[in-house]
Amino acid sequence: MTTDPRVDQLVHAVLKPGFAGTTEPPPWLADAIQRGLGGVVYFSHNIGDVEATAALSARLHDLGDVLIATDEEGGIVSRLGARGGSPHVGAAMLGRVDDVAATRAVGAAIGADLLASGIDIDLAPVVDVNSNPANPVIGVRSFGSTPDLVSRHAVAYAEGLQATGVAATAKHFPGHGDTAVDSHVGLPRVDASLEVLREREMAPFAAAVDAGVRAVMTAHVIVPALDPTRPATISAAALSMLRDDLGFDGVIMTDALDMGAIRDTIGLGEGCVQALLAGADLLGLGNPVLGATDSDKDARVFAEAHGAVLAAVREGRLPVERLEAAAHRVDALRHWRRTRPAHTTAADGSPDRSVASRALATRGRIGVPRGPLQVLDIRRQRNVAAGALSSSTVRAVLDGAPGSTLTTAFVLPDAVEGHAEETQLALRADLPVADVVVMGAPGHDLEQDEQLRRCVSANPRVLVLVTGFATGTEELSGAQQVIWTFGDSLPTAVAVAALLHR
Template sequence: MTVDRRVDQLVHTVLQPGFAGLQEPPRWLADAVGRGLGGVVYFSHNIGDVETTAALSRQLHDLGDVLIATDEEGGIVSRLGARSGSPHVGAAMLGRVDDVDATRAVGTAIGADLRASGIDIDLAPVVDVNSNPSNPVIGVRSFGATPQLVARHAIAYAEGLQSTGVAATAKHFPGHGDTAVDSHVGLPRVDAPIELLRERELAPFAAAVRAGVRAVMTAHVILPALDPSRPATISAPVLSMLRDELGFDGVIMTDALDMGAIRDTIGLGEGCVQALLAGADLLGLGNPVLGATSPDKDLQVFTEARTALVRAIDEGRLPVERLEEAADRIDALRRWRQSRSADLPMIDRSADLSVARRSLATRGSIQIAPKPLQILDIRRQRNVAAGALPALTVQAVLDTAPGSSVTSAFVLPDAVEGHADDSEFALRAGLPSAGVVVTGSPGHDAAEDEQLRAALAVSPNALVLVLGYATGTEELFGARNVVWTFGDSVPTAAAVTHLLQ
């Protein structure tokens, strides 16, 4: 299929692939950047130390005007901290403390870290209102359960990020908070009337838009009040609300189009076409390492997307004018990045630890004797967004009581990247009684809850350490001694260590 040079450039401009590589871009990616590629996304397998990541970024930027993005929310979703843990607290801790100056300081510090690694766009903040306690994918990634709380912290976080020259991305439009399905593996719905959607889901996005957020990411979620059959990413009625009602004229980027909500329904290639037709500008192709069956999976995914767009243009289904409009917005974001001052604002590195300490909640006796303990980690759930379960706070408890040991109740898949399928999470036999029981988000996973009940039946005075979302579980199956952290991070671990001593 012969492709006009201008059309080829436009098609490349609207694509944002992931790729396999840590120290240099693969040949196909270097070629794509030279042909006008709009963006790339770093996942944890692309991230080394600061020097290694910055060197990779320099290579990509030298090849062309490509925008480098990554998910750096702080807390449990941290690509820069995927192996050693995030040095920044997550949104739930920030919302719980409700100090917008602290949130702005944390956003600024995250922006400085991203700048040091040569990254242009943060796929944060999460602007979803976590109104459904059963939500399996948002939870502690949200600032809270009310639109007012989420709005003020989303604004502060975005202001901090963008003060460093890193673009903020409000996600997941028009709201993934009131869902009980993870869009990585299924197609969620938000069955709420339009009045409630405007008051709850849309209000924080409207606030972020008014505050000047440079990008908005779509959600693969169906909202029947707006469109009864298509998820927001491929729905013109939903995305037109973002443009026309909220007045957003920046870059609309899609959540990863290799997620189950798109891949397992209309397919990635057709998802690319329909997302552009709906009004999206930059097409996130997702993580080519997850589920890879061949070493060139990244090239296969990119080729599938590019081919689908070229074919749709050739067939007259996708107007070239739609790509030109998208490319203009991407070019505007490129110019914004280039115009930002090389000077960073003052960075307050103390805000994270302060927030971590203030966000902790406790019940009963939380002191542990400085003697060996048996720690039982009963966490099972994790999702592709969060990746592998952090163990920072668990390690902090181990360090507090020298000679202690930890047993994981479930055998977890051995992968740094995330995993959303629970079928491989097998329960170990012969679990010991424990002085400390570590749980994630009680009430979200029946198997994990059963293990908590069983552990407390044997050791009713055990200290229960809750590292996840805790709303609605205050009773906690009769646990007498509890610490709630509302997430996990390096400062969380330090705060718990200080608390237990």
Template sequence: MSAAPGHRTSADPTVGRLIHTVLQPGFAGSQRPPDWLTAAVERGLGGVVYFSHNIGDVATTRGLSDRLHDAGEVLIATDEEGGIVSRLGARDGSQHVGAAALGRADDVAATREVGGAIGADLRASGIDVDLAPVVDVNSNPDNPVIGVRSFGATAPLVARHAVAYAAGLQSVGVAATAKHFPGHGDTAVDSHVGVPRVDASLEVMRERELAPFAAIVSSGVRAVMTAHVIVPAIDPRRPATISPTVLSVLRRDLGFDGVIISDALDMGAIRDTIGLGEGCVQALLAGADVLGLGNPVLGADRPDKDLRVFTEAYDALLHAVQDHRLPVDRLEEAAERIDALRAWRRAQPTSVAAGTSADRSVARRALARRGAVTLPHGPLQLLDVRRLRNVAAGALPATTVQAIVEAHPGSTITPAFALPAAVEGHADRDDLIARDDLPVADVIVTGSPGHDVVEDEQRRKALAANPDALVVVLGYARGDEPLDGARRAIWTFGDSVPTARAVAELLAR
């Protein structure tokens, strides 16, 4: 007697292939995929995700991508937003400005051009899917994880630039991913370490959070990423990633029929509540198609953590099929959407020309300043008081700081905190020790004022020692913030190579 429809047994070889298709693991290595990953790709693995530890120079990364593509039709994804979240620029800074700078310039044609240039860079490295743009409206200035990753604080601004950015990416054959549905902007908790909530009414959600997603879905974005965020107005119990009610809003109300990708299921909001394996099952049942398994370097107590995470996810899905919790037709539905994305990717040109970019112009236009900001030509004492890491990117980049030093040979950089090494996804702050012996600084570099009381205190101490110091704000600006009475300040709205050049040029005038 055959099994009931949707409840085929695990002995059916198609079940194993379908489970492979919906998984998107991370892995260790930058030159050759590990044997387990090559075998998984041969068995139909739907996707992999690159983190900064997977990426070398363009030729090395392209070689890794080619080996994976040669093994099977796997979609290679990465987070390349520009600005502070850049896998390609994790070591030397992104070659492209981030969303906040683009929103400040508010030039839709420039945003589309930057998106196309980022897409061309990804294509050169053999990457198929960009986990960008961020479509969150940064309505809460205390947001610990979005900030300058957002195009701005209003829905119309975010909508027009998210649409333009995605159009630029997809014009060169890289699938864009709108994130983090249904919106992570009005939160004060980071889902990497906890379970955030958006306590807004359904009316506010529709007008603010959902409107940009509706616009980018209508424009033809190929993928949407979920957020591990509870929205009580829609589902008071479950984070969006595992909520059929929330994801039905995306499917039914917004009419999205592309690929839904879960945010990383190893993040605290899932891992520390229901666990990664159960998170995989519930995300798929809720309507997700691709299960992002996250970064296996984090907390790796053994070198085979990547394989163990993949096995945990695979086994959880297999057992859910065996227990009749997970219908096979749900796997088939997800696989069909992934196959459609694969077909779209196959239809793109095999290569694209390097993209031209409006980054330098945008970086200059994005700058805001107070008072006289030129600096003397001799050596300077720089004090970096940033403590918070952006956990989506790891340690915050120092691209603009280095540009100031290079423009003033002999300058010294002093961190206000002892900063241990960091990788994407770490949010620990307890091990960051404030220094008492702060030098008198000519330039004080800070993140987003008001986000961290200890960082703010270090900045106040430094300004008290030299009220004429120039404050360079690399984070999110709160309108006309007083900045502890700083007389001279520059707001950059992010950090990148173009931003660094724009600041250096401004200081030299």
């Protein structure tokens, strides 16, 4: 069947796929960009050094007017820093220090880094209120647990970022903070009343919209107060709250539609169609190397999404007018990006270093034995969104005491985007008595907490390094000396090393 070229262009305009490659776009992607593709998203496997990434971005931009996006939140979610560690602190550190000028400066520094790599859109800031301490995917990616705190830092981050000419994306609407399930692998629910949703979850989005954020990303989360059966990404009732109640007229982009919450329920193709019908404008297609067993998964995912949307138009299920409205908003974002003068100054890293040192919380007189250390990492759970980000702070502890040994308490099988089935995380035998024990969020994992009790019992002076979401007041099996970092980054590593080796 012959496809109307105009319809084909509109379908391309609403898609934002990931792809495999670091130097040249694969042929299917080059063709899609030339046919009007709306956007692409970089993951860590696409990122080289600044020059290499900028060259790839230039190649993509030369092919057509495509928007390039990536997740550069700072802290544990940093695509540009996925190999060496993020040079920027994360949201929890910024919220803990609560210095909006510093947050604005960090946002501007991140914008400068993205511009240098040729990237147009930052899929940040996270404006979820981390009201559920058991949340497995937000945690230290959130500015905090109260809407006022999150609102003022979301605005500052977005303002700093967009002042550089890079578009900000507030995520994950209508809020992913009060969940205990990760939407990468399941379908979460937020069982809060409409009143609570407005006062808690939606307040930071309202603040970001009022501040002029250019894009908002949806969450694959069921919110019964808005829609009892459909995740927000594919719920017209949920997305109309963003358009009508909050007055947002920018680009609504979806979180990756091949995440488990959509893929394992209605499927990727139907998810694309339903998201457009609900009011989304730009469809995220996710990480093409996640779980890939062959080299053409990226092309197949794109073809499935494109084919499903095109078929829905032909069948009369998806009005062309809905595609036109979505493509118009994507084009308006392109125009904003093209005409926005870039304002960047060389970032010296001082805002990040200051925040990292001020954010640390401690208990006891911090110190470690002289000489090589036994460092034991008892973390089992990894944040899926963080990808392959290395642990800068652990590396700094080891580097500060040459000859130190790092032992992971649990066997961590190879896993893309940090995810592994819990049943695979087996406890190693014959673990050493630790001088330093590294843990994630306290209370999230009974096996981790049991290993902490064992470590403290074996060495009451063990230093406990808490890198996950925490309040800084946890009992932690009576540990005598504790450092809470509220995330991980290169500046955090410097701050912890200075504390240990002063």
